[in-house]
Amino acid sequence: MDFNALAPLKSLSLLAVLFLSFSILFFSAYIFLYQPAASACAQSGLSVVISPNSDAEILDAMSSAKERIWLEMYLFTSTEIADKLVEMKKKGIDVKVLLEKRVVGGANMKMCDYLERGGVDVRWASATEFQLTHSKLIIVDGRAFVGSINLSPSALKKNREIDVLIADEKIVRELTDIFISDWEKGA
Numbered sequence: 089m090d091f092n093a094l095a096p097l098k099s100l101s102l103l104a105v106l107f108l109s110f111s112i113l114f115f116s117a118y119i120f121l122y123q124p125a126a127s128a129c130a131q132s133g134l135s136v137v138i139s140p141n142s143d144a145e146i147l148d149a150m151s152s153a154k155e156r157i158w159l160e161m162y163l164f165t166s167t168e169i170a171d172k173l174v175e176m177k178k179k180g181i182d183v184k185v186l187l188e189k190r191v192v193g194g195a196n197m198k199m200c201d202y203l204e205r206g207g208v209d210v211r212w213a214s215a216t217e218f219q220l221t222h223s224k225l226i227i228v229d230g231r232a233f234v235g236s237i238n239l240s241p242s243a244l245k246k247n248r249e250i251d252v253l254i255a256d257e258k259i260v261r262e263l264t265d266i267f268i269s270d271w272e273k274g275a
Contacts, residue, residue, distance in 0.1 A: 134255070139246075157182070163239070166241055173203060185209070212275050213274055237250070
């Protein structure tokens with residue numbers, strides 16, 4: 089075998105090693121300097137809530153309420169969440185629920201009756217202001233859940249759903265203002 093014929097490969101492999109070393113060094117520095125998205129979310133007062141099995145996190149947040157639990161929800165059929173709201177209302181927490189009346193099958197009608205019997209303040213979302221109120225918003229004191237999670241057993245325990253739990257004061261204030269405006273327009 090003529091080893092002189094391999095000389096160009098030797099310099100090529102040296103270049104490849106140098107390139108790889110530079111790449112590793114560059115990307116390591118990049119990762120070190122720019123934190124991963126999850127860390128950035130945590131620092132910005134955001135966290136991700138994923139279903140199936142988001143019910144425990146939502147119930148824990150509700151259980152920790154000191155002042156208020158306000159919901160604006162398209163579909164609400166979870167008796168477990170409803171029972172928690174009634175319990176928190178009895179403890180003196182301000183509980184308000186704004187529901188969409190025009191849900192197929194009238195599922196929210198039963199929930200409205202159930203919550204009202206438990207002392208929870210319930211209103212129907214405006215039928216004239218919006219075609220539908222399709223929001224999924226839960227405000228617990230200075231935090232807010234926003235995303236795709238309806239308060240139904242399927243959404244909480246079976247479906248792929250994603251919410252963002254927001255603790256940023258400015259964003260939560262804006263969401264609270266939206267809720268108050270929608271609440272005032274409700275019936």
